[in-house]
Amino acid sequence: MREFLEGSRAIAEIIKRVKPGVISAYPITPQTHIVEELASMVANGELNSQFINVESEHSAASVVLGASATGVRVFTATSSQGLLYMAEVIFNIAGLRLPLVMTCANRAVSAPINIWNDQQDSISLRDAGWIQLYAENNQEAVDFHLIGYRISEDKAVMLPVMVCMDGFILTHGLEPLDLPEQDKVDKFLPSYKPLYKLDPNEPLTMGILADPDYYLEARYAIQETFKDVLRILPKVADEFSAIFVRDYKDLLIEEYFTKDAEKIIVSMGSVCGTIKEVVDELRKKGKKVGLLRIISYRPFPYARVYEALKNCPKIAVLDKAVSLGAYAPLASEIKVSFSNKKKSPKVISSFVAGLGGRDITLESIREIFRKLNVKEISQDFIDLKPELLTEAYGK
Amino acid sequence: MENRPLFKSGHTACAGCAQAIAARIVIETAGPNTIIANNTGCLEVFSTRYPETAWNVPWIHSLFENAASVASGIEAALAYMGKKEGINVIVQAGDGGTADIGLQALSGMWERGHDILSICYDNEAYENTGIQRSGLTPYGTNTTTSPAGIKSIGNPRPKKLIPEIALAHGIPYVATASVAFIPDLQRKIKKAISIKGPKYIQISVPCPLGWRHEPSETLLAAKLAVETGLYPLIEYENGSLVSCRKIAPKPVDEYLKMQGRYKHILNNLEEIKKIQGIADDNIKRYNLLEVKTS
Ligand SMILES: Cc1ncc(C[n+]2csc(CCOP(=O)(O)OP(=O)(O)O)c2C)c(N)n1
Ligand SMILES: [Mg+2]
Numbered sequence: 001m002r003e004f005l006e007g008s009r010a011i012a013e014i015i016k017r018v019k020p021g022v023i024s025a026y027p028i029t030p031q032t033h034i035v036e037e038l039a040s041m042v043a044n045g046e047l048n049s050q051f052i053n054v055e056s057e058h059s060a061a062s063v064v065l066g067a068s069a070t071g072v073r074v075f076t077a078t079s080s081q082g083l084l085y086m087a088e089v090i091f092n093i094a095g096l097r098l099p100l101v102m103t104c105a106n107r108a109v110s111a112p113i114n115i116w117n118d119q120q121d122s123i124s125l126r127d128a129g130w131i132q133l134y135a136e137n138n139q140e141a142v143d144f145h146l147i148g149y150r151i152s153e154d155k156a157v158m159l160p161v162m163v164c165m166d167g168f169i170l171t172h173g174l175e176p177l178d179l180p181e182q183d184k185v186d187k188f189l190p191s192y193k194p195l196y197k198l199d200p201n202e203p204l205t206m207g208i209l210a211d212p213d214y215y216l217e218a219r220y221a222i223q224e225t226f227k228d229v230l231r232i233l234p235k236v237a238d239e240f241s242a243i244f245v246r247d248y249k250d251l252l253i254e255e256y257f258t259k260d261a262e263k264i265i266v267s268m269g270s271v272c273g274t275i276k277e278v279v280d281e282l283r284k285k286g287k288k289v290g291l292l293r294i295i296s297y298r299p300f301p302y303a304r305v306y307e308a309l310k311n312c313p314k315i316a317v318l319d320k321a322v323s324l325g326a327y328a329p330l331a332s333e334i335k336v337s338f339s340n341k342k343k344s345p346k347v348i349s350s351f352v353a354g355l356g357g358r359d360i361t362l363e364s365i366r367e368i369f370r371k372l373n374v375k376e377i378s379q380d381f382i383d384l385k386p387e388l389l390t391e392a393y394g395k
Numbered sequence: 396m397e398n399r400p401l402f403k404s405g406h407t408a409c410a411g412c413a414q415a416i417a418a419r420i421v422i423e424t425a426g427p428n429t430i431i432a433n434n435t436g437c438l439e440v441f442s443t444r445y446p447e448t449a450w451n452v453p454w455i456h457s458l459f460e461n462a463a464s465v466a467s468g469i470e471a472a473l474a475y476m477g478k479k480e481g482i483n484v485i486v487q488a489g490d491g492g493t494a495d496i497g498l499q500a501l502s503g504m505w506e507r508g509h510d511i512l513s514i515c516y517d518n519e520a521y522e523n524t525g526i527q528r529s530g531l532t533p534y535g536t537n538t539t540t541s542p543a544g545i546k547s548i549g550n551p552r553p554k555k556l557i558p559e560i561a562l563a564h565g566i567p568y569v570a571t572a573s574v575a576f577i578p579d580l581q582r583k584i585k586k587a588i589s590i591k592g593p594k595y596i597q598i599s600v601p602c603p604l605g606w607r608h609e610p611s612e613t614l615l616a617a618k619l620a621v622e623t624g625l626y627p628l629i630e631y632e633n634g635s636l637v638s639c640r641k642i643a644p645k646p647v648d649e650y651l652k653m654q655g656r657y658k659h660i661l662n663n664l665e666e667i668k669k670i671q672g673i674a675d676d677n678i679k680r681y682n683l684l685e686v687k688t689s
Binding site: 024059062066072088096199214 | 428429440453461465472476503
């Protein structure tokens, strides 16, 4: 059924259908609407779940960790400072191989404090052992949560999933979308049967100390599982499309007019909607341009990226995050995709835009296509205001 | 104790480690229908080094400061499944994991009213990382981060009153106990788990390495801590003091002189007087004096 909903409400609606036994979260803009909606669903008896109000994000993540270890499906959500505050627990959840789905309502990281959107928060936790999926719109954000549980609980995976959706742009944006019907949800996502759980009938020790003789293998096992996830995501995407009439191809990347493109922008999240508009506009003028959208940032689909970009001479990578003191995070991944390969684009230029909610306009995207020329740009900040820099540093 | 030990031998605790003794008493008293969440610290390290585990009950360790929140999640999951009845959830930590880095999570857990027993194994320092001071390190103690020196008498602050902090949350049961008084410890654990809601028990557990006493004198150290008045054994139900262990107080220097951590003040009468003052205050505050009837 087509509904016109705020993004956060839509996420709460899908979580309600997924029926987590324990929900725990701590308020932070722009995540708050999601958990407020869930709290009221629990209060109204629409959702039978333990809603645990905690004193911090560190505890929110720890509560869902404990509940997942006890064999129950769980949910949490956060943003920005909250995610960084959770960081220690985020790594721990993955290391314990606990299934879990979390929403990251992407927001900039302090200082300066800023509540608006970029992707610095989730990108900063890319090495934690979580599957990270980036949604372009709210339909995807909804569907990725459902898909997230399915993958996370897969016995061959047993890793947490972070669904990343741009703060405000998606969380507070109103869009018409299809909410998956309960019977179809149940068909796609069977009730949760844990592989291991804390149970007095079968005592089990979790969270052991592994010395140098054992630690490496535990980490290696996760790395190997991520390779499997690259194969599992496309299969799950197929099963999803068979039940719901939406096609996410392989859930790894989306190719938009890339086949014959001479210039391609690579990016993630909601900005890809803007890029598509510019691609349409330039295509009408006969320009061979395209977009490659990364959906799965972890695991990173290097092979798919290589296949999609190998014949295009000029690539622009648009990051909404930085790695201060190094190349931008997504740009680095794209460059690595061509190391030791037969073919490679002539130019892979890196652009950073939208930090702290600075609007990425159609004109910003046009500018990136214009700047994408024979000379490779190592890192260019789009829409930078040079006059502010002199002002900030004084005389 | 049972035939099937719930905390098996074969762990790697030091000789004379009181925490290992107390942990065994806690779980044997609580019984097999118990789930434990354990903070990082000596106990976690010496009992679960892969591929060994000393635990015969479901047990989880996540991080140094979050066991109270992990336990809250466990309890919430049990409640969701309708399985809480008959299962004890215990969160256990050292003094550092309780009084310092874990206090926020513990406060949240107490405030939310979870049916969970929190145990603090109080060895009065961060022992696992090499005897650094914690909020429960007593006044005048020489530790590696509160070293004695010409400008320092050791730890400059008295022990934080965690039982009082626990009481301020309005929780139904708060007690201190000691590894030297085992029947009292067992009774308090039984009592605690018979009460619904959050419970807190803080157990004095000497550490031969950190306190620098003979491993064979662990129980003596624990006993003297109580008998000097430095570690009062108290018990609160619903905010009221319902019991305390009466003592015929021994002078504190008898306790101090058996431990290397106080060697630097043994000839410092002024400092010993200050520590005697702490014991005297406890004796007054909790009315610890034995009443002679003859
Ligand atoms: C966030 C964090 N900070 C510091 C540490 C290092 N650390 C591990 S155990 C420990 C001390 C534990 O002291 P306590 O809680 O008193 O337990 P004990 O070892 O004395 O039994 C410290 C400082 C850690 N693991 N995690
Ligand atoms: Mg300690």
